């Protein structure tokens with residue numbers, strides 16, 4: 143398999159993109175990634191299901207946003223291509239939808255190139271999302287995204303990869319301030335209401351030598367929605383005063399009513415999710 147990867151890839155240190163690929167049942171990962179996932183899953187058995195729930199949430203959220211008339215998607219921390227990518231979901235709702243995928247992992251670029259071949263309305267950018275000016279000013283972005291029109295910024299299972307010193311939520315606010323009204327964020331973040339469980343996962347990932355941020359509390363992660371208007375998490379858009387940022391498995395799911403956290407009290411980690419618009 144190594145011949146399918148660029149030569150400068152570090153195969154010994156687990157990478158978040160490759161670990162996530164493994165959790166989703168993909169083949170673009172190495173032994174170090176698989177071992178790291180096994181260590182995490184031993185302490186957090188819900189890991190595989192919440193990775194898959196997160197990916198399904200991404201598709202539902204993208205289809206919803208595209209159906210609201212947003213045609214431009216900036217998929218930050220896009221990850222390795224998988225079965226149902228952002229442009230597939232967006233173009234199902236609106237064939238004119240355009241997507242710029244951004245990730246800092248060179249493996250994602252190598253596989254992303256194959257992905258973009260199947261659509262002229264997509265581009266792939268190898269960049270660190272902390273370099274906002276570089277992301278917005280790159281030729282790939284300027285070709286497909288007009289910041290005078292609404293843009294959907296995707297932050298799906300991403301900001302927990304950034305430590306507090308990078309000010310991830312401040313970075314998002316500065317980015318959304320530059321976007322037109324009608325823009326939105328699609329967000330999910332690994333959270334825990336049990337500090338020990340969150341700290342365990344954070345410590346494990348950092349012990350692999352993998353650059354990472356931390357599991358945050360739901361309240362900390364909700365900072366991303368400051369100044370934005372959260373969309374209803376119900377499939378029929380009802381306004382019933384319940385939680386708006388919810389467990390990803392329940393966001394606009396046809397069979398699961400929105401819930402703030404997983405029902406099973408034994409499950410300590412989940413992806414807090416929501417879609418919010420700039421008005």
Ligand SMILES: C[S@@+](CC[C@H](N)C(=O)[O-])C[C@H]1O[C@@H](n2cnc3c(N)ncnc32)[C@H](O)[C@@H]1O
Nearest residue numbers: 159162219220221245246247270271298299303
């Ligand atoms: C858990 S994956 C999520 C993939 C996809 N967004 C999803 O939810 O299906 C996180 C991705 O963010 C990328 N990432 C982490 N930090 C990043 C950074 N500073 N700049 C760009 N990409 C980053 C990783 O390489 C990885 O592919």
